[in-house]
Amino acid sequence: MKKNNSRKLDLYVYLVVLICVFIMFMGTFLSYYVKTNKEKNKNIIHNSVLMALTFNGKEQVNINNIKPGWNDKLEFSVTNYSSDTIGKYKIVLEIITPLSNMVDEFFVYSVESTCDNKDTTNSLINSSDTVIPVVSKELNGGVITPNTTHNYVINFKLNKNNKKYNNTLFSARVRVEEDK
Amino acid sequence: MDDGKTQTILLSIIGIATLLVAIIGATFAWFSITVTGNENASDIVITSNNLGQVSFTDGTVIDLGAIMPGTFTTKTFTVSQTDPSATGKISYNIMLNVKENTLTSASKNEFVHSLKSSGNTNGGTLAVLDKTPVPEKSMIIGSGVIEGYEVHSYEYTIGLNNIDANQNEAQGKVFSGYLSVVLTEDKIGK
Incomplete structure (x- = not known):
């Protein structure tokens, strides 16, 4: 009887050892699989977008004692100097000194743009006459392919009207930021 | 027993x-495999952005016709990072783009240009030129590197030296061109 029990115990031990070996094989296989997958993930591609905002002339619009009919413009370009990476950017219309604390329906801006590359991936920022805000505003959506230049003109104008603008100042500039 | x-x-x-x-x-x-393993693992693409700003205060175009000896024209411009917290580098070349130049050959190396620079506050590299003869064709006249947030200021001067000799040959000669700044990719570490 005791011999039978001992045999049973031995059988249990063999069974446990067998299961252990099986599980260890599984563990080793899974560990190897994890390792190879981690190695797959090690392919890190580091792209860099090199863009430049270029002003050819003034960088800021300033007007003292504005009168209806006034207009001015800012001209600049955005160039992607990268050879292989598409860049995304936004134009920030920075209002340094607003015309007043409230928007004026006659005081508008528009954005005209041209591109030297016909690749349709390029996306330019355009805007018809829009009321100039009293605080800075982001104009999103610029996408520029490698070795491409986007040319911009932002027109500012105070449409003719009968309102009085006594000693009113206005000052604004643009900057370009990456659009994530 | x-x-x-x-x-x-x-x-x-x-x-x-x-x-x-x-x-x-x-x-x-x-658990490791369920967290990190990915049968369709693809490359990880990290895109970093460098945004520079080039400002030509008084334009880029240089038109010199009927130039008098001792007359110089100046153009000022800046090259900078746009982000004040920037830590990366931006390399650039300053180019003189020549459309027409009959002055260099007629001036006996007295048609010269210079580039004064300042602003490498973080140890960046500035381009410098000192009364060098103007090239007949377009060429890079200087290279710089912006380290972090720096504003490199340049004053470009071009003109005809006045010397104690006959400079009549330069009469009626012209120079026409423009300046440009081209950012260059740094492929190291890519």
């Missing part, structure tokens, strides 16, 4: 301990 029983119990304990370790190991591997 007791020895055999003790041995069996010992073997059982070792076996169970091994089983436990194996299960823990396998479970850990399983």
